[in-house]
Amino acid sequence: MNIRLVAFGIAKDILRQREMTLDFSGQSIFDLRQQLFSSYPEFARLKTISFAVHDSYQDDAFLLTESDEVVLIPPVSGG
Amino acid sequence: MACKIDIQVVEEELSAAQCEAHVTDDGAGGTVVFIGTVRNQTQGKEVKRLEFEAYRPMAIKEMEKIAHHIAQVWDAIAISMHHRVGVLQIQEAAVIIAVSTPHRVAAFAACQYAIDTLKETVPIWKKEIFSDGEIWVAAHP
Numbered sequence: 001m002n003i004r005l006v007a008f009g010i011a012k013d014i015l016r017q018r019e020m021t022l023d024f025s026g027q028s029i030f031d032l033r034q035q036l037f038s039s040y041p042e043f044a045r046l047k048t049i050s051f052a053v054h055d056s057y058q059d060d061a062f063l064l065t066e067s068d069e070v071v072l073i074p075p076v077s078g079g
Numbered sequence: 080m081a082c083k084i085d086i087q088v089v090e091e092e093l094s095a096a097q098c099e100a101h102v103t104d105d106g107a108g109g110t111v112v113f114i115g116t117v118r119n120q121t122q123g124k125e126v127k128r129l130e131f132e133a134y135r136p137m138a139i140k141e142m143e144k145i146a147h148h149i150a151q152v153w154d155a156i157a158i159s160m161h162h163r164v165g166v167l168q169i170q171e172a173a174v175i176i177a178v179s180t181p182h183r184v185a186a187f188a189a190c191q192y193a194i195d196t197l198k199e200t201v202p203i204w205k206k207e208i209f210s211d212g213e214i215w216v217a218a219h220p
Contacts, residue, residue: 006134008133008134009204052134052202055137055140056140071134076200076217077198077216077218078138078197078202078204079115079194079197079203079205
């Protein structure tokens with residue numbers, strides 16, 4: 001299925017773009033994490049990478065559906 | 080009594096007076112205002128400027144969560160949290176948090192909780208610009 005990725009901070013630098021459509025072969029956030037680590041090894045070097053859907057953090061068990069928009073949230077550093 | 084909440088993520092220069100004005104209340108016995116400013120160095124290395132970016136809708140939502148928690152736990156009268164995004168020069172304010180409560184102890188605790196939690200949960204990112212490069216703060220272990 002296709003999902004939309006929106007990336008901020010260093011995640012945007014790793015993807016080299018703010019937004020992209022990903023041909024996603026899994027089901028859960030866990031699967032997405034694995035696919036991203038495989039396609040973009042730099043993600044595995046970050047301290048953490050979190051994911052948000054519908055403007056809320058979602059854990060690894062969260063199931064994605066076609067055309068979901070997933071926001072990539074590398075370690076935050078506001079303040 | 081309902082807590083007055085004022086959350087903003089803006090590109091314009093922040094104003095402590097504006098945050099303080101929001102939390103001014105006849106019932107307040109203490110107001111704490113925290114101002115987070117851009118420091119000129121990090122680990123001995125000179126910082127030229129900072130760049131902040133936010134995922135704004137979720138940043139506001141997460142800041143609202145912090146404010147609601149403060150309202151409940153410390154019985155706050157009013158809370159103002161402003162965070163700036165874009166390019167910031169040395170000594171400019173990146174974040175201002177003002178909290179008013181009936182008694183001072185709660186105001187200090189609530190303000191400390193607000194800035195500590197903001198740094199952990201609110202999707203805002205800071206890039207330090209040096210003369211010889213740049214780095215996203217806290218991205219790597």
